[in-house]
Amino acid sequence: MSEDKVIPVRVAIRCRPLITKELNEGCQKCVRFIDNEPQLVLGSNRSFTYDYVYSPDHSQLEVYDSAVKHLVKHIFKGYNATVLAYGQTGSGKTYTMGGCYDMVGEIEKGVIPRVMQELFNGMEDRPEYSFTVKVSYLEIYNEDINDLLCPMSKREPLAIREDATGGIRLPGLREKTVTSYEETLTCLSMGGQVRTTGATAMNNTSSRSHAIFTIHVEMKKKDDEYVQFKFKD
Numbered sequence: 001m002s003e004d005k006v007i008p009v010r011v012a013i014r015c016r017p018l019i020t021k022e023l024n025e026g027c028q029k030c031v032r033f034i035d036n037e038p039q040l041v042l043g044s045n046r047s048f049t050y051d052y053v054y055s056p057d058h059s060q061l062e063v064y065d066s067a068v069k070h071l072v073k074h075i076f077k078g079y080n081a082t083v084l085a086y087g088q089t090g091s092g093k094t095y096t097m098g099g100c101y102d103m104v105g106e107i108e109k110g111v112i113p114r115v116m117q118e119l120f121n122g123m124e125d126r127p128e129y130s131f132t133v134k135v136s137y138l139e140i141y142n143e144d145i146n147d148l149l150c151p152m153s154k155r156e157p158l159a160i161r162e163d164a165t166g167g168i169r170l171p172g173l174r175e176k177t178v179t180s181y182e183e184t185l186t187c188l189s190m191g192g193q194v195r196t197t198g199a200t201a202m203n204n205t206s207s208r209s210h211a212i213f214t215i216h217v218e219m220k221k222k223d224d225e226y227v228q229f230k231f232k233d
């Protein structure tokens, strides 16, 4: 591999603070962080290196600014991007991604609201283009795929199909056109409220499902361009 080859996948690890339940049970930190290095140490000597390492002291803004913000800039150049949060129940995926937007304040808002804000600001800064923004929000729960932007009374599990080029399609998945940051947050919030939740031993309000929030941005000037942004939790 040539030395200047850019690896398109970057991995960040985030260690959340101990929550009240854990503190009450006497849990203690078992991870150390190395100053100014993207490294963490488990126990006395097992160290791991990532592209980004975030300790419990890192804020939502710091996570967003260093690991995600640059992806939004690339959207306006026609690139696609995916931010995928992976981890065991209660590890902080929903908090980091911003799926719990309604429950936290401005400082604590997560990746998705911050991306939306940046996207709409970026559109305002480009008056020579016209934009169409559409969002969809789905969850995968057991074997079912649910459209989170569809009213519960009309909702039926979606079928998954493969198109002629091997791409994955979900016929019937709603794509809602949004024209402002606030309108997008309403979709995020409405979808979040109908996600399948339940308690696990480690999280009283566990999401119990995988969720994908997708933002399609169409940007038109002389030539048509089409870009897509995806979040998975």
Ligand SMILES: Nc1ncnc2c1ncn2[C@@H]1O[C@H](COP(=O)(O)OP(=O)(O)OP(=O)(O)O)[C@@H](O)[C@H]1O
Pocket: 015, 016, 017, 019, 056, 087, 088, 089, 090, 091, 092, 093, 094, 095, 096, 200, 203, 205, 206, 207, 208
């Ligand atoms: N960086 C953080 N700072 C403060 N609190 C956090 C942080 N990350 C997570 N939490 C808190 O930890 C708890 C569990 O987080 P969260 O619900 O995001 O986990 P999850 O990985 O989405 O879990 P599940 O897969 O069960 O849905 C929540 O109370 C959340 O507010």
